[in-house]
Amino acid sequence: MKTTLWLFRLSLTVHAVCVLAQPILAGLYLDGSYDALGVHSLNGSILPATGMVVGAAGLAFWIAGGAGWPLLAYGVLWLAEGFQIGMGYARVLAVHLPLGVTIVALTIWLTVWSWLPRASRRRRRRRESPRSALDRVEQS
DSSP: OHHHHHHHHHHHHHHHHHHHHHHHHHHHHHTTOTHHHHHHHHHHHHHHHHHHHHHHHHHHHHHTTOOSHHHHHHHHHHHHHHHHHHHHHTTOHHHHHHHHHHHHHHHHHHHHHHHSGGGGSOOOOOOOOHHHHHHHHHHO
């Protein structure tokens, strides 16, 4: 599980750097550097690809015994990023800006969580029902 956790951490960190670049690039554009809008658009188009790598690493982490909720949370975040791209190209800034803030906050939160010691804990196995425990004893 350690290797898959490291892959998940590293892919999330790379993705978070790309996500954090977005508001910086938008700010540069608003400050008069009009070329920054093209870079903002290009970086936004790269995000789904880095997101797929995060999703694959998250799936491997879950299969290896890691928590499942980060994979689910990231799946929702990845869908939100796709919607965000559409809102940006459609110039619906009333949705694009607040959704962007939400995406940045959730990405940072998930990335920070992945580097905490609790991320390396194996998920708990389901408790065995008393009946199945009794069956196992009777088979012995």
